Amino acid sequence: MNEWLRAKKTKGLKAKPMVSLMVDKSVMSKFLLDTLEGREPLGPGAVFCIGEAGDAWQQNPGSLLKKYDVTNIDVDGWMVCNPKPDNEVQFYESQVEQLITGHWGETIDGVPNQQRCGVGDFVLRNIVDNTDQWVVQRRLFLNTYQVIGH
Numbered sequence: 001m002n003e004w005l006r007a008k009k010t011k012g013l014k015a016k017p018m019v020s021l022m023v024d025k026s027v028m029s030k031f032l033l034d035t036l037e038g039r040e041p042l043g044p045g046a047v048f049c050i051g052e053a054g055d056a057w058q059q060n061p062g063s064l065l066k067k068y069d070v071t072n073i074d075v076d077g078w079m080v081c082n083p084k085p086d087n088e089v090q091f092y093e094s095q096v097e098q099l100i101t102g103h104w105g106e107t108i109d110g111v112p113n114q115q116r117c118g119v120g121d122f123v124l125r126n127i128v129d130n131t132d133q134w135v136v137q138r139r140l141f142l143n144t145y146q147v148i149g150h
Contacts, residue, residue, distance in 0.1 A: 002092040002123075003092060004090040004091065004092055004125075005090065005091055005092065005147060006088055006089070006090055006091070006127075006147070006148050007088070007089055007091050007124075007141075007145040007146060007147050007148060008083070008087055008088050008089075008145065008146050008148055009067065009083040009087045009089070009144060009145055010083065010144060010145060010146050011051070011052045011083070011143065011144040012052070012068070012071075012080065012081055012082040012083065013049050013050060013051050013052070013068070013081050014049070014050045014074070014078040014079065014080060014081065015047045015048065015049045015050070015064060015068075015078065015079045015081055016047065016048050016077065016078055016079065017046075017047055017048075017061070018042055018043060018044060018045070018046045018047065018048050018058065019044065020077070021048055022042065025044040028041075028042045028043075028044045029041045029042060029044075032106075033048075033056060033057070033058055034056070035055070035056060035057045035058075035104075035115075036055050036057075036135075036137050036140070037100075037105065037115035037116050037117070037134070037135040037137075038105055038106040038108075038114065038115055038116050039106050040058070040104055040105050040106045040113075042058065043058055043060070043104070045060060045061070046058035046059060046060060046061075046104075047059055047060070047061050047064050049064070049081075050078075051140065051144065052140075052143065052144055053139075053140055053143065053144075055137075055140060057104070057134075058104060059103075059104065060103070063103075063126075063132070064081065066084075067083060067084060067087045068081035068082060068083055068084060068087070069081065069082055069083075069084055088127055088148065089124045089125065089126065089127065089145075090124065090125050090126075090127055090130075091122050091123060091124045091125070091136075091141070091145070092122065092123055093120065093121075093122055093138075094117045094118070094119060094120065094121050094122065094123055094135075095119060096119060097116075097117065097118055097119055098117045099111075099114045099115065099116060099117070100114070100115045100117050100123055100133055100134070100135050101113055101114060101115075101133075102115055102131075102132065102133045102134045102135075103131070103132050103134075104134070115134060115135040116135065117135040118137070118138075120138045121135055121136065121137050121138050121141075122135070122136045122137075122138065122141040122145075123135055124136055124141075
């Protein structure tokens with residue numbers, strides 16, 4: 001069994017509602033977002049996020065606003081978001097290659113919302129909603145999170 005530790009996000013991101021990037025919702029699910037953990041269909045109600053390293057992912061607006069404060073809007077209309085002080089997650093370092101089921105991800109062998117996790121990558125989850133979990137590649141986790149204990 002994996003021991004879940006705690007960490008805080010330390011780096012910000014930029015975000016835009018998916019509908020501002022692709023206005024025709026009727027075709028949105030036909031496009032795939034190439035994330036670090038796999039390719040997933042675009043969600044019409046999602047927010048498109050770009051992290052410090054240029055990595056892209058999507059999440060629902062409620063989750064974004066629970067974890068980040070919008071501190072500015074840049075000249076291109078991107079929301080500049082900084083982690084809230086209480087933005088804690090649980091995590092463990094994966095010792096095996098595995099698939100993680102989260103709220104987003106690709107469909108693999110008929111199972112939706114799968115994310116690929118490599119050895120040394122980190123599995124993170126929401127402390128309140130343990131079904132909200134995701135994979136963060138090792139280099140990004142080490143650059144954007146601070147371990148705070150058990």
